[in-house]
Amino acid sequence: MTQATNTDSQIHSQNTAIEKLKCKECGEEYALEAKHICEDVCFGPLEVKYDYEKLSQTVSRATIEAGPNSIWRYRQFLPVTTDNVIDVGTGMTPLLKSERLARRLGLKNLYIKNxxxxxxxxxxxDRVVSVALTRARELGFSTVSCASTGNLANSTAAIAAKAGLECCVFIPADLEAGKILGTLIYNPTVMAVKGNYDQVNRLCCEVANTYGWGFVNINLRPYYSEGSKTLGFEVAEQLGWQLPDHIVAPVASGSLYTKIYKGFQ
Structure with a gap:
């Protein structure tokens, strides 16, 4: 298992749409590398910034609609630099109109994104991991990893297998076996750690710094979280390029919610 070898200057030159990483708290800017916090100033989270003016010259509804039936129809709005993406058919999931539930709630129109x-x-x-691992491969990582209690481990192992990347997942040792069975199908290395999820995550931070692996929810997090925008893109497209009045979404860390909003913007 080896660390990344590509340089950011080599990668960034292939696509000028993604410009930099920028701290959401203080505005400090960083190169497009495997980094997730503003380590020089405030330790705030980093976010990918794009040149939307340049994108507007080449991207239209027509070019998007002519793209693949997956999240990669929105590739120009995602933090990747080449067309060599990991496409496993992720995205373009159904937007279902729920008439009976709408009546029950007193709503005119209600849609459920499945x-x-x-x-x-x-x-x-699968959305966020597809983007994160595509970027990981561009950055030169051959080993990818995550801390997880189930779904993220499944997705990371599956998409790493498709991409030919080595995969190691870290889980709490007392995690129910049923939550990891799907992961084992793809034959990753599984590390069961004594402790809760937060303790597992702290260990992964140390491993990322020591071994130079690409952790989707640590040093690749700015790219990983951008994958959630595709849910917002799809909703808008499936509504005939209209935005909904309201969105209800699971919160957890809040990343899904904020990235759907970023996609709408």
Whole structure:
């Protein structure tokens, strides 16, 4: 298992749409590398910034609609630099109109986005991991990893297998066996750690710094989280390029919610 070898200057030159990483708290800027916090100033989270003016010159509804039937129809709005993406059919999940529930709630129109049929592991995590591992491969990582209690491990192992990347997942030792069975199908290395999820995650931070692996929810997090925007893109496209009045979404860390909003913007 080896660390990344590509340089950011080599990668960034291939696509000028993604410009930099920028701290959401203080505005400090960084090169497009495997980094997730503003380590020089405030330790705030980093976010990918794009040149939307340049994108507007080449991207249109027509070019998007002519793209693949997956999240990669929105490739120009994602933090990757080449066309060599890891496409496992993720995205373009059904947007179902729920008439009976709408009547029950007193709503005129209600739609449910069914990411439970996402590919390849039936979870919205397939969106974020597909983007993160594509970027990991561009950055030169040959080993990818994650801390997880289930869905993220499944998705990381599956998509790493498709990409030919080595995979190691870290889980709490007392995790129910049923939550990891799907992961084992793809034959990753599984590390069961004594402790809760937060303790597992802290260990992974140390491993990322020591071994130079690409952790989707640590040093690749700025790219990983951008994958959630595709859910917002799809909703807008499936509504005839209209935005909904309201969105209800699971919160957890809040990343899904904020990235759907970023996609709408």
């Amino acid at each position: 990411d439970a049929v996402n590919m390849p592991t039936l979870s919205f995590k």
